[in-house]
Amino acid sequence: MQAEFRQKLGNYQAAPTDNLWDKIELSLDKEEALVYKNRFRVYSRLAAACLLLLLAFSAVLIPKELRHLQEESAEMATTQKPAANGNSNAPAPQQTENMVPETAIASSPKTSENALLPSEKTARAYSGTESAETAKQLALNTGTAQNANAENEFTSKNAAAEKTVAFNATKVRPQASQPGNAASGAPQNAMLSAAKTAPAGIPASETVAKVTEISTPEVTIAAISEPINATRSAAPETANAHQESAAASKTAPSPTTLTAQHASVAAAFQNPMTTAEAPGVSKASTFTSQNHSVSLKKAKFKPLPFLKLNNPELPKAEQGKSILPDSNLLATIPVPENLTETETKEKKTSQSGKWLLALAYSGSRFEAGMRLANQVVAQPNASLISQQQQAENIAQYEEAIREFNQETRPGYSQGGALQVAYKLTKNWLLQSGFRYFRNQAQTASHYAFSTREVTNTGIGSGLPTQQHAPQTVLETVLENSFDPDKTQILNTPENKTSYVFQQIGVPVNLRYQTNGKTLYYFGAAGFTMNLLTTAAIETKHEQTVYTNSRTKDEAATMSSAPQEQAFRNWLPAVGLQTGVGYQLSQHWQLEMALEGEQYLKPLIQAERTAGAKQKNPRSVGASLKLGYSF
Amino acid sequence: MRIFRKKSVSEAEMIQGCAAGNREMQKLLYERFAATMKGVCLRYSKTSFEAEDIMHDAFLKVFKNIDKFKGDCPLEGWVRRITINTALSHLRSRLHKTEASETDELVEIAEPETAFSTFAAEELMELVRSLQPKYQAVFNLFAIEGYSYKEISEMLNVPEVTCRSHYLRARNMLREMVEKSNKIYHEKIS
Known part of the structure; x- marks a missing residue:
């Protein structure tokens, strides 16, 4: 029997149907496509993961302060409006508050040539700071370009310090308006700047004195540009500078110098980032301190971070001395009226949008x-x-x-969804909620x-x-x-x-969104647990x-x-x-x-x-x- | 006028072409073994559709794994083995559908030899395909393919004694079917 079957069926052949090869070919094509599809899927997932990582890192690594400052600078640049030119007549103190030179730092060739401190004193003044080398370079090369370069070297790190300096300078201004102390002949701005650049080891007064000896009225402008570079130095130097500036300001010279002083103080007041961003404008400025006439423009002063004064490092630097000027000086400090309001508004805005409640409708294949x-x-x-x-x-x-x-x-x-989102940071949100899908x-x-x-029983069974x-x-x-x-x-x-x-489900998504004021873009990735309630x-x-x-x-x-x-x-x-x-x-x-969802288990x-x-x-x-x- | 002749392709070239994904070579291999493999598949299936399903899956496996073919055995034997394995995996998926398991006791009944020689190959094929899947598999593997009980037990993952029992049952069923059809035939004649 065995032999019989083996003989007859062992080599039994039957013709397959004609379309079998077509089916096999189709399956082979599908398999090939699947390989490419899988490969594409892997690459696309990798790309998505990289993108998410990039977004995450960008959100974490870019300091908030820098972004804030950039926004401020941008706002400042847009809100500047041309105003009546200032001249040798010193403007009233109230006007001076809102008047700044056309450029934050006047770097016209003439001014720069004379203003830059050629000696090593400047370099010395820079020593001990992060920008010592830059300072040396500035001291040796008295060209205009260095000025601009030095300005361009600003980073967000010294932004806070600049504000402090600016603030100190502002405080100096009203005092400087006192006439009759022009004996020294050197503009107090130079002293102010020099004092600011004074390293911790060198008494600021010494620096001021030296600077005063060699300074000319033209120093004023450059003297501002330098300390800005030097603001990387720690807060103590700034604090010292503040005191020395206050002292120096008492030697305020003639009314003509005063105008320049106003301009320079205002220049110091202005965020140097703006100037750094547009060095060309800076060079083309009409600011000429030689003639003691300053082209002024109205500008909206941004709220100053008064908290800088509360820096815990400041009292140490003062070595027992008060970091604040006398009460008269403080009383004359011009404070923008809307300062606290703006800050409060910002605070409110940042707090008001923490939660988001949303209703969504989705259509899908x-x-x-x-x-x-x-x-x-x-x-x-x-x-x-x-x-x-x-x-x-x-x-x-x-x-x-x-x-x-x-x-x-x-x-x-x-389907529809009721979503709740919580703002983790400015850009990141965590979303959850409840959704129904058909x-x-x-x-x-x-x-x-x-x-x-x-039926198997009774009549008619079967x-x-x-x-x-x-x-x-x-x-x-x-x-x-x-x-x-x-x-x-x-x-x-x-x-x-x-x-x-x-089905009903509970999604949990992590979402990133841009900071647009009216239009914004977002991307989210997450996980959903669905419960199948009905299958019909x-x-x-x-x-x-x-x-x-x-x-x-x-x-x-x-x-x-x-x-x-x-x-x-x-x-x-x-x-x-x-x-x-x-x-x-x-x-x-x-x-x-647009949304896509991939289930992790078959239906x-x-x-x-x-x-x-x-x-x-x-x-x-x-x-x-x-x-x-x- | 040039005369185009179909270039004869050696087995090695065909294997190489299939491994490279050359569709023409794959078709050539299919055409060479399709009829034989259909015969094999028919023995392990109940319907022609099922046989073609098995064949479809088997050839996909062949093309997918042909780069692993070392040439130490004939290509036909290798393709046949893949086809049989595919058929067995199809069979396994159906096994849970069959009736309750029977005892694996040996049922060796000495019966007179039934004459199968009068049956044509197609008729024998129909008889084999009418067997229950597990008996069908064991009968095919033992009686036709020539595997030993030990090999079959490894292939089907069942004890050797079960294989033996299944083979004997299959043989008895075939005999019964032949006798029944003979009886019907004689009744019709008479």
Whole structure:
């Protein structure tokens, strides 16, 4: 018997169907595409991760202060307006408050040549500071370019110190307006600047004296540019400088010098970053201290950081002396009236937008990823004729399954969400909330399955007495109700089957958004835990209208293997979102976003009945969101 | 006028081409072994559709792993082995669908030899395909492919004694089926 079978069946050959090679070729193409797709997916994820990292680092590494200063500088530059020129007549103190030279640092060739301290004293004054080398270079090369370069060397590190210097200079100004102390002939600004540059080890008064000896009225301008470079030095020097400046200011010379002094003080007052950003403008300035006439412009003084005076390092530097000038001097300090208001407003603004409550509507294409496989075989004990029939039924069943796998398309899915976001930093937000989604997929099918129920007792036993409503292939597979002997396969005209999956979820997203005032852009990545509440399969036949809507619970009870639930309850997913937002008002904002979600587990849980080649669902869509920040 | 002749491709070239993903070479390999493998698949399946499904998966595996073919055995044997393994994995996925497990006791019944020689290959094929999957697999592997019980037990991951039992049951079933069909045939004649 064995030999008989081996002889006849060992080399048995049968011609495969014509389209088998086409199918194999298609599968090979798909596999190749999948390889490229996977590779692309890996690269795209890497790119996204890099982008997120870059954004995160940029948010952390760029100091807030620098950004703040840049904003201030930009604002300052835009708010400067041309005003009446100042001349040798000293303006009234109130006017002087708002008057600054056209450029913060006048660096016209003449001025620079004379103003730069040529001796090593300047270098000495710089010694012990971070910019010692720059100072030396400045001292040796008295050209204009150095001035500009020195200004350009400013970084955000010395921005705070500059303000302190500027503040000190401001305090000096009213005192300088006292006439009759012009005996020294050197402008007090020079002294002021020199004092500022004095290192800790050298008494400031000495420096001032030396500077005074060699200074000319033209020194005024350069003298300001230098100390700005020197402001990298620690606070003690600044504090010393302040005192010395105050002292020096008492030697304020003639009214003409006074004007220059005002200009220089105001120049020191102005944020040098502005000048550093536009050195060309600086050089083209009309500021000429030789004639003691200064072209002045109105400028809006930015609020000064008075907190600088509260720097804990200052009292130490004073070595027991008070860091504040006398009360008269303080009384004359011009303080912008809106200073505290502005600060308070900023504080309020930063605090008011911490929370965001939003309502969102989303529309998307949901790919369910359901893949079915035949698990049914013919019953071997049946007769040969019955077996033939069974084989035909199974073949049609397999064809229906193949049709389902190929023809199931994503349907339009929609959902809503209530979101709450908390602003972690200026740009980063943590989002969460609650969402509801009604996902949908569709199949154009040509098959329906009907199972005859047979009564086994009483009259008419063995006759078909009841017929179930036709089932879709998905229902038949999930309920494992296909019997090759009993199930009737109905070849129907094309009818659409909808699979509706309703789910609720809780997303947690980390979001980055830009700082635009009206328009801003954002990107978010996060995780969502979804709970499938309902899964329904709805069909509508062209001729006989019927609806099969069966929830997963019903399906589970009908299933021959009730221990295995048809659909998965918990569906974790990861998502990406990017979009643009529009600030409607102070509190209201409207956002539009593109979003994609990849589920981490397949929808069908009953892999034993449906097949193990399930895919994870995914969706791509857009959303519209109205938010309220408070 | 130039006459184009189909260039004969050696087996090595074909393997090399398939490994490089050359679609023409892959088709050539398919055409060379398709009929034989369809015969193998038919023996392990219930329907022609299923046989083609197995064949489809088997050829995909062949093309995917052909770079691992070292040439130490004939290519046909290697392809056949992959096809059989694929068929067995299909069979395993169906096994849980079959009826409750039967006892693995040996059922050796001495019965007179049934004459299978009168049956054509197609008829024998139908008989084999009508067997339950587990018997079908063991019968195919033992009686037709020539594997030993030990090898079959390793391939199917079942005890050797179970394989033996399944083979004997398959043989008895085949005999019964032949006798039944003979009986029907004689009744019709009479």
